[in-house]
Amino acid sequence: MTDKSNVDEHTEASEAQIAVHWKEEQYFQPSQTFIEQANMTDPDIRQKFGEANFPDCFKDYADMLTWSTPYTKVLDTSKPPFWKWFVGGKLNASYNCIDRHLAQYRNKAAFIFVGEPEQDPPVAMTYQELYVRVNEMAALLRDFCGLKAGDRVTLHLPMTLDLPITMLACTRLGVIHSQVFGGFSGQSCGSRIQDSGSHVLISTDAYWRSGKLIDHKVNADIAVQTAEKLGQHVDKVLIWQRYPGKYSSPTPMVEGRDFFVNELLQKYAGKQVEPVPMDAEAPLFLMYSSGTTGQPKGCQHRTGGYLAYVAGTSKYIQDIHPTDTYWCMADIGWITGHSYIVYGPLLLAATSVIYEGVPTYPDVRRPWRIAERLGVNIFHTSPTAVRALRRAGPEEPRKCGHHFKHMTTVGEPIEPSAWRWYYDEVGKREAVIVDTWWQTENGGFLCSTIPALDAMKPGSAGPAMPGIYPVIFDDNDEELVKGSGQAGNMCIRNPWPGIMQTIWGDDQRFVDTYYKRYCKDPQSKDWRDWPYMSGDGAMQAADGYYRILGRLDDVINVSGHRLGTKEIESACLTVPEVAEAAVVPVMDEIRGRVPDVYVSLNAGSTGMPGSGASADVVDRVIKACEDMIGKIARPRQVYIVPDMPKTRSGKIMRRVLGAISNGLAVGDVTTLANGTVVEEIRVMVQGKHAVASTDAIPEDIAKFGQHD
Ligand code: PRX
Secondary structure, X not given: OOHHHOOOOOOOOOHHHOOOOOOOOOOEOOOHHHHHHOOOOOOOHHHHOOHHHOOHHHHHHHOOOOOOEOOOEEEEOOOOOOOEEEEOOEEOHHHHHOHHHHHHHOOOEEEEEEXXXXXXXXXEEEHHHHHHHHHHHHHHHHXXXXXXXXXXXXXXXOOOOHHHHHHHHHHHHOOEEEEOOOOEOHHHHHHHHHHHOOOEEEEEOEEEEOOEEEEOHHHHHHHHHHHHHOOOOOOEEEXXXXXXXXXXXXXOOOOOOEEEHHHHHHHHOOOOOOOOOEEOOOEEEEEEEXXXXXXXXXXXXXXXXXXHHHHHHHHHOOXXXXXXXXXXXXXXXXXXXXXXXXXXXXXXXOEEEEEOOOOOOOOOOHHHHHHHHHOOOEEEEOHHHHHHHHHHOOOHHHHOOOOOOEEEEEOOOOOHHHHHHHHXXXXXXXXXXXXXXXXXXHOOOOEOOOOOOOOEOOOOOEOEOOOOOEEEEOOOOOXXXXXXXXXXXXXXXXXXXXXXXXXXXXXXXXXXXXXXXXOOOOOOOOHHHOOEEEEEEEEEOOOOOEEEEEEOOOEEEEOOEEXXXXXXXXXXXXXXXXXXXXXXXXXXXXXXXXXXXXXXXXXXXXXXXXXXXXXXXXXXXXXXXXXXXXXXXXXXXXXXXXXXXXOOOOOEOHHHHHHHHOOOOOOOOOOOOOOHHHHHHHHHHHOOOOOOOOOOOOHHHHHOOOOO
């Protein structure tokens, strides 16, 4: 038994006890070739973005945009933590992403779409063509749907060109888009429709995934029904077609409610719509993200600050030039895709690749073939994808003729061995790597190396971004000494232009979630009193590099995507036999973390442990998670337990279940109300003679459930 896992109700693991995942690594230097062409080579950049020059340093990013009315003040902090950026300025997002590039880049590809079926040739869409399509779609949204600035529209679209066209058409009118990840279920989409108050849903008939043309229209029907049940009526459902002019879904269209976008567009052919100048503080989009409660929160991003921040970070950190072909393999349905597939690359007039399908379809060499064929020179993906591609085809990248100058990893901590494979095999030792740490709430990167200036260190995200001043607090809310190497709660001391404005419709939750814990004086008007709490554990090494250790709250990071344990538990509780549910994160070789589900059943239910009906309950629990959230929330295991381990006050001890699921020792359980059930559950999961792991325990696992 290791004492590291001895985390019962009374003895919390101290920072010192928590082993960090991996040891400090050697540095890797960027190549001279990279440095010579890099956008950012000023060794004084961090000083220029230092506190002495805050907030004016961010004018540099705002200058990358075209403003129809110049701003008069960089930052207004009069109502913390509701910061205002570039006050008084007006601009339009679609104008900045498209119109202003036409004079110079009219016939350069803005996007290259690669469908999953490999026999279909890639489709390049020029800036001119994008301009035409976005204008036509904007005319349709305005004239057919009656949408205007400030209205919200929910999009539930997969990875095709229709998605950025729709997003940009919304922004042309000042309509706030709320794109729900295409892999989320209809029910998830419906609750987001309701929360955002959308009257229009934009979806599609079908898309390709792992060789199958998946019916997506069915989700639109479920979404509308769910929203109706929650009290939000949807007037119109616009359906794109994967193959224009052909309906590829078996689900019928609903007369008077559902319309084919491609049919409607005929009426708007060649229509032009003046981009509406929007206030810098006007919301640009909502992006829902999981938190510690069951209800996902709509992160509301502003127009001016957000666009400035993604332009600046895309230029300096992604090193995007207009001549680059850039491929971010994330989904546009996540914040990474919004910032670094659509807005960032387009603001810089680059060519951005959109791939429809799964990276390993039809085989593990697919990404490298795409990269070679399109001449991709900047590549961006997650540790989960790196691990999966490495496991299935460690030698494959070598066999392909692609050459990257730059690669990104994002979404989860990347272990040094996966980092090295990425560097040696995918990047062929030619490419720099940036490990970028940030969150849906943040708009853009918060920690990363500046690729031509800072050495890379595998497993560490790197220093803070220019203009970002982090602080790490220990469990007693004391600031840790800079570079101490001790783990604590990662916070950012200052506002920055990319930070979300608020949680849609819930200012109080915004304050409570991110600012309450570390704000010493809620009356203070000084931004220095309002550190932003990220919810991540981190440590800063003596060289100033941050290593992110994982979530410290009830959020599970599955393949770089956030799922709230409470959300999954609520889904499980919809199965009538389930009395109680507890969800815990389990370490997974490929996906980082996956959820395990423990359920106890109502007295008298068929399906008690060991009975024939239990398999049926397990199946229905899995189905509930998939239906209510999406396949991404599919539990690794569902265990039906005789009772939940509980404190005397009746709280479920999730940390005990987490230890069991991760093959760890459970520690002292004598203080529990029903300690004996723990051994029963342990045997059920680990087997009779389980040997507790003596490996270092990642911080998020060690601390999981500690705050219950
Ligand atoms: O735990 C951190 C992890 O992903 C969380 C944010 O998830 P989400 O809002 O879905 O955004 C993902 C993409 C921006 C963070 O709280 N995370 C993100 N990037 C890294 C990371 N963990 C370690 N290293 C990273 N580079």
